[in-house]
Every structure is written in C-alpha cells, then in structure tokens.
Amino acid sequence: MIPFLITISENEKRMLLVLLAAVILVFVLIGLLGLLVKRIMSSQAKRADTFMYDLVYTKAIKNPRHFRRVGFKKNHRLLFQQSWIPFLILLVAAAFLLIYMAIADHWNLNVFDYYGTDGTDGEGFTTLFFIFDFANAPKSTFFGMQIVSDWPPLLSSPYLSANAWPSYVFVPIFLTGAIWYLICVQAFIARTWRILVMSKKSFEKSLDNYDATKNPIDNPLPPLQ
Amino acid sequence: MIKFLQIFGQGILYVVLSPFFLVILAFYVVYTALVMIFMFLKMIILFFAGKSVFADLPEDIEAEQMKNKLRDEKLAKENPQTPPLPYPYPPYGYPGYPYPPMPGQVINQPEVKEIDAKPIDVEEEKKDEQ
Numbered sequence: 238m239i240p241f242l243i244t245i246s247e248n249e250k251r252m253l254l255v256l257l258a259a260v261i262l263v264f265v266l267i268g269l270l271g272l273l274v275k276r277i278m279s280s281q282a283k284r285a286d287t288f289m290y291d292l293v294y295t296k297a298i299k300n301p302r303h304f305r306r307v308g309f310k311k312n313h314r315l316l317f318q319q320s321w322i323p324f325l326i327l328l329v330a331a332a333f334l335l336i337y338m339a340i341a342d343h344w345n346l347n348v349f350d351y352y353g354t355d356g357t358d359g360e361g362f363t364t365l366f367f368i369f370d371f372a373n374a375p376k377s378t379f380f381g382m383q384i385v386s387d388w389p390p391l392l393s394s395p396y397l398s399a400n401a402w403p404s405y406v407f408v409p410i411f412l413t414g415a416i417w418y419l420i421c422v423q424a425f426i427a428r429t430w431r432i433l434v435m436s437k438k439s440f441e442k443s444l445d446n447y448d449a450t451k452n453p454i455d456n457p458l459p460p461l462q
Numbered sequence: 463m464i465k466f467l468q469i470f471g472q473g474i475l476y477v478v479l480s481p482f483f484l485v486i487l488a489f490y491v492v493y494t495a496l497v498m499i500f501m502f503l504k505m506i507i508l509f510f511a512g513k514s515v516f517a518d519l520p521e522d523i524e525a526e527q528m529k530n531k532l533r534d535e536k537l538a539k540e541n542p543q544t545p546p547l548p549y550p551y552p553p554y555g556y557p558g559y560p561y562p563p564m565p566g567q568v569i570n571q572p573e574v575k576e577i578d579a580k581p582i583d584v585e586e587e588k589k590d591e592q
Contacts, residue, residue, distance in 0.1 A: 261470060268473030295528035297521040307521050314516060316494060317501040324498050422487070422494050 252379065274423075281424040282431035285312065289432070293439055301436040308432035312425065320421035326414030330407055337403045348404040351393045359393075360400040362408040368393040 288311045292298045298307060338344050350361035351368050374389035505515040554561045
C-alpha cells in the first residue's frame with residue numbers, strides 16, 4: 238500500500254473541518270483583540286501630546302533629549318495621578334487578607350480552593366464556580382493525535398461556604414484594583430512609546446521639498462517655525 | 463478577504479510574541495509600583511517642606527510666559543493705541559483741544575463766534591432802574 242494515500246470517513250472529514258474552523262476562529266479573535274488593544278493604546282498615547290504641546294510650541298523644549306527628560310517626568314506624574322486609587326485598593330485588599338490571616342492564625346489560606354476537607358467547606362473564591370477536570374477529559378485518537386472529544390467531568394458545582402468569606406471579600410476587591418492598575422500601566426507604556434517617537438519626530442527637518450534654485454543667497458531665510 | 467487574512471496573520475503573530483509582551487508588561491508593573499512608592503515618599507517629604515510634587519516645572523513657567531507674551535503682542539496688533547500728546551500740549555477737554563470722537567460719533571457743534579459787546583453806560587442803567 239502506498240503510505241501517503243489516506244482514506245478518511247465522512248465523520249473524520251467533518252471533524253477536520255470543525256477543527257480547522259476552530260483554529261482559524263481562535264487566531265482571528267486574538268488578532269481582533271490585539272487590534273482593539275492597539276487602538277486603545279493609540280488613544281491613551283495622545284495624552285502625551287496634550288501635555289507636551291505647549292512646551293514644544295513655545296520652544297521651551299530645546300532638543301530631543303530635553304523633550305524626553307521633561308516628557309518622562311510629566312508621564313510619571315500622570316501615572317501617579319491616575320493610579321493612586323487602584324494602588325490603594327490593592328494595598329487595602331492585601332492588608333485585609335494579612336490581617337485576617339494574622340487574627341485567625343491561618344497562614345496557608347488558599348483563595349482559590351474549592352474542595353476544603355469534604356467538598357462542602359472550601360475556603361476559596363472558586364466555590365462560586367463550576368470546576369471541570371480538564372486533565373481527565375475524554376479524548377479520542379485522530380490521525381495519531383489525542384484530541385478532546387467530550388465535556389470534561391464536573392468536580393464541583395457552585396455553593397456558598399462560610400469558611401470562604403475572606404476570599405469572597407478579598408478576590409473581587411483585588412481583581413478590581415489589579416485590572417484598573419493594569420489599564421493605568423498600559424496607558425503609561427503607550428505614553429512612554431509616544432514620547433520616544435515624538436522626541437525625534439518633533440525636531441526632524443526634511444530637505445525633501447527643498448529647491449536650492451528658489452533660495453538664492455541674497456534671499457532672506459524663511460521665518461523659523 | 464484580505465483584511466480577514468491580515469487579522470488572522472496578526473493573531474498568529476500576537477500568539478508567537480505574547481511571551482515577550484507579558485515579560486515587558488511584568489517589567490513595567492514592577493517598575494510602576496516602584497515609581498508609585500517613590501512618588502508617595504517624595505510627596506510626603508515635599509509636603510513637610512511646603513512644596514507640591516505637582517508644582518509647575520521651569521519649562522511650564524517658561525511656556526506660560528511665552529504664551530502670555532504672544533497673546534499680548536497679538537492684542538496690541540489688533541488694537542493699536544494712539545500715542546499720548548507730548549508734554550507741551552494740554553490734556554483733552556481743555557478748550558480748543560476736544561476729546562477725539564468715538565467710532566461712529568458725529569460731532570455737530572455750531573461754530574461759536576465772538577460778539578462785539580457794547581460798552582456799559584452806567585447813567586442809563588440808573589435811569590432804567592428808577
């Protein structure tokens with residue numbers, strides 16, 4: 238038998254098409270997400286133009302190095318103004334958890350625990366979610382590869398646990414502060430990049446449209462912009 | 463279709479480069495946390511020194527002065543002021559030196575002529591009174 242001749246059933250053909258569509262969809266979604274992040278960062282970077290415009294227009298900034306020095310200083314100030322609240326939220330959440338651990342003398346608290354001792358007294362935030370056993374999901378062989386072929390078994394259903402109240406308080410507050418802070422850091426990165434780019438671009442002079450024949454030596458120089 | 467393929471290609475690129483993006487993000491998270499702590503300490507020190515961490519930079523002050531100067535020059539160009547009279551001349555309002563007319567004002571004063579007055583006869587006046 239010629240080894241490269243493969244016979245595939247209708248079912249396998251369908252599975253192959255579904256897999257291909259799923260892979261393409263995943264990459265397209267990631268591409269769209271990247272596009273969204275790029276657009277958000279472009280609009281965040283415009284803030285750097287706002288705080289540097291007057292200084293460049295009035296020639297208070299003399300050269301690219303001066304531009305970067307002043308730009309980074311203003312960027313750090315804006316970072317502090319924008320992110321002191323989420324930073325405080327993160328500190329408050331961390332302080333709450335540490336105080337609870339100290340008072341309860343329970344230093345090995347797992348905020349993501351769902352099982353506890355018997356599956357009904359978990360101490361983590363994940364007691365509120367469905368927990369699936371992805372490691373033991375049923376698989377089938379497909380062209381020599383092991384591919385997931387059905388829903389994984391359920392390990393835990395959502396339930397409220399009295400032991401988990403510190404996690405119920407800590408995790409939402411911490412997540413709020415963390416996401417807010419990450420957005421501020423993203424804006425900081427966007428503005429830093431804009432400052433680096435504009436420090437060179439603002440002081441660039443181009444000779445592209447310069448015509449030496451139209452500027453004889455006895456003509457006055459054009460006014461400096 | 464081309465746009466779809468572009469987005470698909472960008473998706474593959476982002477998946478490949480995602481570890482580098484995560485490393486850069488983690489670096490900036492740590493760096494900004496240190497900046498926050500440093501700025502907080504600087505704010506406390508400057509507060510007790512009577513200053514602010516958000517005070518204007520020397521470049522901001524220079525830019526503000528330059529903007530005010532440009533604004534004043536523009537206003538002076540749009541509203542030219544007549545020069546004041548030199549010292550030997552009387553101020554406005556002095557007879558013979560009227561105020562300049564307002565824009566659109568029409569001054570319609572009749573000409574004042576000098577009258578030759580008769581000499582006063584004292585005896586005739588006494589007769590009139592009697």
